[in-house]
Amino acid sequence: MTKVFLALLVAGTVSFVSCKPKDADVKASVDKVLVINPDYSNAVVTVTDGVATLTGEVKDDATKAALEASVKNVKGVKSVVNNTVVPAPVAPPVIAADDPLTAAVKDATKDYPGVMATVKDGVISLTGTIEKSKLVKLMQALNGLNPKSIDNKLTVK
Protein backbone atom coordinates (compact mmCIF):
# COMPACT_ATOMS: atom_id res chain seq x y z
CA MET A 1 0.00 0.00 0.00
CA THR A 2 2.81 2.38 0.96
CA LYS A 3 4.65 1.53 -2.25
CA VAL A 4 1.61 2.30 -4.36
CA PHE A 5 1.19 5.58 -2.55
CA LEU A 6 4.84 6.48 -3.11
CA ALA A 7 4.58 5.56 -6.76
CA LEU A 8 1.57 7.80 -7.15
CA LEU A 9 3.37 10.58 -5.30
CA VAL A 10 6.41 10.28 -7.55
CA ALA A 11 4.22 10.15 -10.67
CA GLY A 12 2.31 13.17 -9.48
CA THR A 13 5.49 15.12 -8.80
CA VAL A 14 6.92 14.22 -12.18
CA SER A 15 3.79 15.27 -14.05
CA PHE A 16 3.65 18.49 -11.98
CA VAL A 17 7.26 19.28 -12.79
CA SER A 18 6.82 18.48 -16.48
CA CYS A 19 3.81 20.82 -16.68
CA LYS A 20 5.73 23.94 -15.58
CA PRO A 21 8.23 24.30 -18.41
CA LYS A 22 5.49 23.52 -20.87
CA ASP A 23 3.60 26.75 -20.08
CA ALA A 24 6.87 28.64 -20.32
CA ASP A 25 7.58 27.02 -23.69
CA VAL A 26 4.12 27.89 -24.95
CA LYS A 27 4.57 31.48 -23.77
CA ALA A 28 7.89 31.66 -25.61
CA SER A 29 6.18 30.44 -28.79
CA VAL A 30 3.39 33.01 -28.42
CA ASP A 31 5.94 35.77 -27.75
CA LYS A 32 7.55 34.92 -31.10
CA VAL A 33 4.18 35.57 -32.78
CA LEU A 34 3.82 38.88 -30.92
CA VAL A 35 7.29 40.04 -31.90
CA ILE A 36 6.82 39.42 -35.62
CA ASN A 37 3.87 41.79 -36.04
CA PRO A 38 4.40 45.45 -34.98
CA ASP A 39 0.62 45.75 -34.46
CA TYR A 40 1.02 43.33 -31.54
CA SER A 41 3.89 45.21 -29.89
CA ASN A 42 1.74 46.47 -26.99
CA ALA A 43 0.08 43.10 -26.34
CA VAL A 44 1.29 40.86 -23.50
CA VAL A 45 0.63 37.14 -22.99
CA THR A 46 0.61 34.93 -19.93
CA VAL A 47 0.11 31.15 -20.17
CA THR A 48 -1.38 29.02 -17.40
CA ASP A 49 -2.18 25.34 -18.00
CA GLY A 50 -2.20 25.96 -21.72
CA VAL A 51 -4.64 28.87 -21.48
CA ALA A 52 -3.13 31.97 -23.10
CA THR A 53 -4.37 35.24 -21.63
CA LEU A 54 -3.76 38.34 -23.74
CA THR A 55 -3.67 41.82 -22.22
CA GLY A 56 -2.43 45.22 -23.36
CA GLU A 57 -3.51 47.43 -26.21
CA VAL A 58 -4.22 46.87 -29.91
CA LYS A 59 -5.18 49.55 -32.39
CA ASP A 60 -8.56 48.18 -33.54
CA ASP A 61 -11.05 45.29 -33.38
CA ALA A 62 -9.69 43.64 -36.54
CA THR A 63 -6.20 43.52 -35.02
CA LYS A 64 -7.68 42.15 -31.81
CA ALA A 65 -9.41 39.29 -33.72
CA ALA A 66 -6.34 38.58 -35.88
CA LEU A 67 -4.13 38.43 -32.79
CA GLU A 68 -6.48 35.99 -31.09
CA ALA A 69 -6.60 33.73 -34.17
CA SER A 70 -2.79 33.72 -34.47
CA VAL A 71 -2.31 32.83 -30.82
CA LYS A 72 -4.91 30.01 -31.03
CA ASN A 73 -2.78 28.39 -33.74
CA VAL A 74 0.32 28.27 -31.56
CA LYS A 75 1.18 24.69 -30.58
CA GLY A 76 0.30 23.98 -26.97
CA VAL A 77 -2.33 26.74 -26.64
CA LYS A 78 -5.58 25.11 -25.54
CA SER A 79 -7.62 28.27 -25.48
CA VAL A 80 -7.25 32.04 -25.57
CA VAL A 81 -8.66 34.63 -23.20
CA ASN A 82 -8.49 37.89 -25.14
CA ASN A 83 -8.44 40.80 -22.69
CA THR A 84 -6.68 43.23 -25.01
CA VAL A 85 -8.33 46.62 -25.30
CA VAL A 86 -8.88 48.94 -28.25
CA PRO A 87 -8.36 52.58 -27.20
CA ALA A 88 -11.30 54.94 -27.67
CA PRO A 89 -10.95 56.97 -30.87
CA VAL A 90 -9.66 60.52 -30.37
CA ALA A 91 -12.50 62.99 -30.84
CA PRO A 92 -11.92 65.45 -33.68
CA PRO A 93 -11.34 69.09 -32.67
CA VAL A 94 -14.47 71.13 -32.03
CA ILE A 95 -14.88 73.93 -34.59
CA ALA A 96 -17.32 76.73 -33.77
CA ALA A 97 -20.04 77.71 -36.25
CA ASP A 98 -19.49 81.09 -37.95
CA ASP A 99 -22.32 83.02 -36.25
CA PRO A 100 -21.40 82.35 -32.60
CA LEU A 101 -17.71 82.59 -33.54
CA THR A 102 -18.23 86.00 -35.17
CA ALA A 103 -19.99 87.26 -32.04
CA ALA A 104 -17.27 85.84 -29.77
CA VAL A 105 -14.50 87.35 -31.93
CA LYS A 106 -16.25 90.73 -31.78
CA ASP A 107 -16.28 90.49 -27.96
CA ALA A 108 -12.63 89.43 -27.83
CA THR A 109 -11.33 92.17 -30.16
CA LYS A 110 -13.46 95.04 -28.80
CA ASP A 111 -10.64 96.48 -26.69
CA TYR A 112 -8.08 96.37 -29.52
CA PRO A 113 -9.04 99.37 -31.71
CA GLY A 114 -6.32 98.77 -34.32
CA VAL A 115 -7.37 95.18 -34.96
CA MET A 116 -9.84 94.17 -37.68
CA ALA A 117 -11.22 90.65 -37.55
CA THR A 118 -13.42 88.64 -39.90
CA VAL A 119 -14.69 85.07 -39.70
CA LYS A 120 -15.32 82.71 -42.59
CA ASP A 121 -15.68 78.91 -42.47
CA GLY A 122 -14.31 78.89 -38.96
CA VAL A 123 -11.15 80.79 -39.90
CA ILE A 124 -10.47 84.03 -38.01
CA SER A 125 -8.61 86.54 -40.22
CA LEU A 126 -6.80 89.39 -38.49
CA THR A 127 -5.53 92.58 -40.11
CA GLY A 128 -4.41 95.95 -38.76
CA THR A 129 -1.87 96.74 -36.10
CA ILE A 130 -1.26 95.74 -32.49
CA GLU A 131 1.33 96.44 -29.83
CA LYS A 132 3.61 93.49 -29.09
CA SER A 133 2.68 93.59 -25.39
CA LYS A 134 -1.01 93.06 -26.20
CA LEU A 135 -0.60 90.38 -28.84
CA VAL A 136 -0.40 87.36 -26.51
CA LYS A 137 -3.53 88.35 -24.59
CA LEU A 138 -5.51 88.79 -27.81
CA MET A 139 -4.24 85.51 -29.25
CA GLN A 140 -5.03 83.65 -26.00
CA ALA A 141 -8.62 84.91 -26.18
CA LEU A 142 -9.05 84.03 -29.87
CA ASN A 143 -7.47 80.58 -29.52
CA GLY A 144 -10.05 79.77 -26.85
CA LEU A 145 -13.02 80.32 -29.18
CA ASN A 146 -12.72 77.01 -31.09
CA PRO A 147 -11.68 78.47 -34.47
CA LYS A 148 -10.63 76.20 -37.33
CA SER A 149 -7.48 78.30 -37.59
CA ILE A 150 -6.28 81.88 -37.22
CA ASP A 151 -4.89 83.76 -40.21
CA ASN A 152 -2.87 86.43 -38.45
CA LYS A 153 -1.73 89.27 -40.73
CA LEU A 154 -1.41 91.83 -37.94
CA THR A 155 1.46 94.27 -38.09
CA VAL A 156 3.17 94.12 -34.70
CA LYS A 157 4.39 97.51 -33.49
Added chain:
Amino acid sequence: MTLTEKYKPLTDAAAASGVSDLQVREQDNVLYIDGVAPNGEVKDQLWAKYGEIDPNFTGGDLVLDIKTSIDANVTKVKVTTESSNLNIRKGPGTDQPIVGKAAHGEVITLVSRANEQWWQVRTADGEEGYAYAQYLTPEA
Protein backbone atom coordinates in the same frame (compact mmCIF):
# COMPACT_ATOMS: atom_id res chain seq x y z
CA MET B 1 9.04 68.85 -40.50
CA THR B 2 5.59 67.75 -39.35
CA LEU B 3 3.43 69.97 -37.15
CA THR B 4 3.78 67.51 -34.29
CA GLU B 5 7.57 67.87 -34.52
CA LYS B 6 7.40 71.66 -34.92
CA TYR B 7 5.40 72.07 -31.74
CA LYS B 8 6.97 69.21 -29.78
CA PRO B 9 8.70 71.59 -27.27
CA LEU B 10 5.25 72.98 -26.52
CA THR B 11 3.46 69.64 -26.13
CA ASP B 12 6.35 68.27 -24.06
CA ALA B 13 6.17 71.32 -21.78
CA ALA B 14 2.40 70.91 -21.45
CA ALA B 15 2.76 67.26 -20.47
CA ALA B 16 5.57 68.07 -18.01
CA SER B 17 3.77 70.96 -16.30
CA GLY B 18 0.69 69.08 -15.19
CA VAL B 19 -1.77 70.11 -17.91
CA SER B 20 -4.77 67.79 -17.61
CA ASP B 21 -7.06 66.52 -20.38
CA LEU B 22 -4.21 67.22 -22.78
CA GLN B 23 -5.18 66.43 -26.36
CA VAL B 24 -3.02 66.92 -29.43
CA ARG B 25 -4.67 66.37 -32.80
CA GLU B 26 -3.85 67.27 -36.36
CA GLN B 27 -6.54 68.00 -38.94
CA ASP B 28 -6.28 69.75 -42.32
CA ASN B 29 -2.71 70.96 -41.64
CA VAL B 30 -3.65 72.54 -38.32
CA LEU B 31 -2.49 71.19 -34.96
CA TYR B 32 -5.00 71.48 -32.13
CA ILE B 33 -3.63 71.41 -28.59
CA ASP B 34 -6.28 71.43 -25.86
CA GLY B 35 -5.87 71.10 -22.12
CA VAL B 36 -6.47 72.55 -18.69
CA ALA B 37 -3.51 74.21 -16.96
CA PRO B 38 -3.33 73.97 -13.16
CA ASN B 39 -2.96 77.78 -12.97
CA GLY B 40 -2.49 80.95 -15.01
CA GLU B 41 1.32 80.88 -14.72
CA VAL B 42 1.51 77.51 -16.48
CA LYS B 43 -0.76 78.80 -19.24
CA ASP B 44 1.49 81.86 -19.72
CA GLN B 45 4.61 79.65 -19.75
CA LEU B 46 3.11 77.54 -22.52
CA TRP B 47 2.27 80.65 -24.52
CA ALA B 48 5.87 81.83 -24.03
CA LYS B 49 6.97 78.45 -25.46
CA TYR B 50 4.63 78.97 -28.43
CA GLY B 51 6.20 82.45 -28.85
CA GLU B 52 9.67 80.88 -29.04
CA ILE B 53 8.54 78.71 -31.95
CA ASP B 54 6.42 81.34 -33.73
CA PRO B 55 7.20 84.82 -32.27
CA ASN B 56 4.17 86.69 -33.67
CA PHE B 57 1.81 83.69 -33.97
CA THR B 58 1.53 84.03 -37.74
CA GLY B 59 1.92 80.38 -38.77
CA GLY B 60 -1.83 79.71 -38.92
CA ASP B 61 -1.08 76.06 -38.19
CA LEU B 62 -1.80 75.86 -34.46
CA VAL B 63 -4.85 76.40 -32.28
CA LEU B 64 -3.63 76.44 -28.67
CA ASP B 65 -6.64 76.21 -26.37
CA ILE B 66 -5.27 76.05 -22.83
CA LYS B 67 -7.89 76.76 -20.22
CA THR B 68 -7.09 77.45 -16.58
CA SER B 69 -8.39 75.23 -13.83
CA ILE B 70 -10.47 77.21 -11.35
CA ASP B 71 -11.43 75.99 -7.91
CA ALA B 72 -15.22 75.61 -7.71
CA ASN B 73 -15.11 77.32 -4.30
CA VAL B 74 -13.81 80.61 -5.69
CA THR B 75 -16.31 83.41 -4.99
CA LYS B 76 -14.14 86.51 -5.36
CA VAL B 77 -12.44 87.79 -8.50
CA LYS B 78 -10.18 90.76 -9.06
CA VAL B 79 -10.65 93.13 -11.99
CA THR B 80 -7.39 92.83 -13.94
CA THR B 81 -7.95 95.18 -16.85
CA GLU B 82 -4.92 97.10 -18.08
CA SER B 83 -6.09 100.31 -16.38
CA SER B 84 -9.70 101.01 -17.31
CA ASN B 85 -12.99 100.15 -15.64
CA LEU B 86 -14.61 96.85 -16.55
CA ASN B 87 -18.07 96.92 -18.10
CA ILE B 88 -20.74 94.79 -16.51
CA ARG B 89 -23.43 93.89 -19.00
CA LYS B 90 -26.98 92.64 -18.88
CA GLY B 91 -26.14 89.47 -20.81
CA PRO B 92 -23.05 87.60 -22.07
CA GLY B 93 -21.99 89.66 -25.12
CA THR B 94 -20.66 93.11 -26.03
CA ASP B 95 -23.96 93.74 -27.83
CA GLN B 96 -25.67 93.70 -24.41
CA PRO B 97 -26.39 96.97 -22.56
CA ILE B 98 -23.97 98.04 -19.82
CA VAL B 99 -25.60 97.79 -16.39
CA GLY B 100 -22.59 98.75 -14.26
CA LYS B 101 -18.85 99.11 -14.01
CA ALA B 102 -16.15 97.66 -11.79
CA ALA B 103 -12.95 99.60 -11.15
CA HIS B 104 -9.51 98.33 -12.14
CA GLY B 105 -8.14 96.37 -9.19
CA GLU B 106 -11.52 96.05 -7.48
CA VAL B 107 -12.42 92.68 -5.96
CA ILE B 108 -15.97 91.64 -6.85
CA THR B 109 -18.19 88.61 -6.25
CA LEU B 110 -18.24 85.77 -8.76
CA VAL B 111 -21.82 84.54 -9.05
CA SER B 112 -21.38 81.89 -11.75
CA ARG B 113 -19.28 81.12 -14.75
CA ALA B 114 -21.82 81.34 -17.57
CA ASN B 115 -19.27 80.18 -20.15
CA GLU B 116 -15.53 80.36 -20.83
CA GLN B 117 -15.73 83.99 -22.02
CA TRP B 118 -18.39 85.56 -19.80
CA TRP B 119 -18.76 85.30 -16.03
CA GLN B 120 -21.69 86.49 -13.95
CA VAL B 121 -20.52 88.93 -11.26
CA ARG B 122 -21.84 91.27 -8.58
CA THR B 123 -20.19 94.46 -7.33
CA ALA B 124 -20.17 95.71 -3.74
CA ASP B 125 -22.88 98.20 -4.84
CA GLY B 126 -25.10 95.28 -5.80
CA GLU B 127 -24.77 95.75 -9.57
CA GLU B 128 -25.08 92.32 -11.14
CA GLY B 129 -24.36 91.22 -14.69
CA TYR B 130 -21.80 89.67 -17.01
CA ALA B 131 -18.15 90.63 -17.41
CA TYR B 132 -15.50 89.43 -19.85
CA ALA B 133 -13.64 86.62 -18.05
CA GLN B 134 -10.23 87.49 -19.48
CA TYR B 135 -10.21 90.60 -17.28
CA LEU B 136 -11.07 88.69 -14.11
CA THR B 137 -8.53 86.85 -11.97
CA PRO B 138 -9.76 84.44 -9.27
CA GLU B 139 -8.75 85.44 -5.74
CA ALA B 140 -7.14 82.59 -3.82
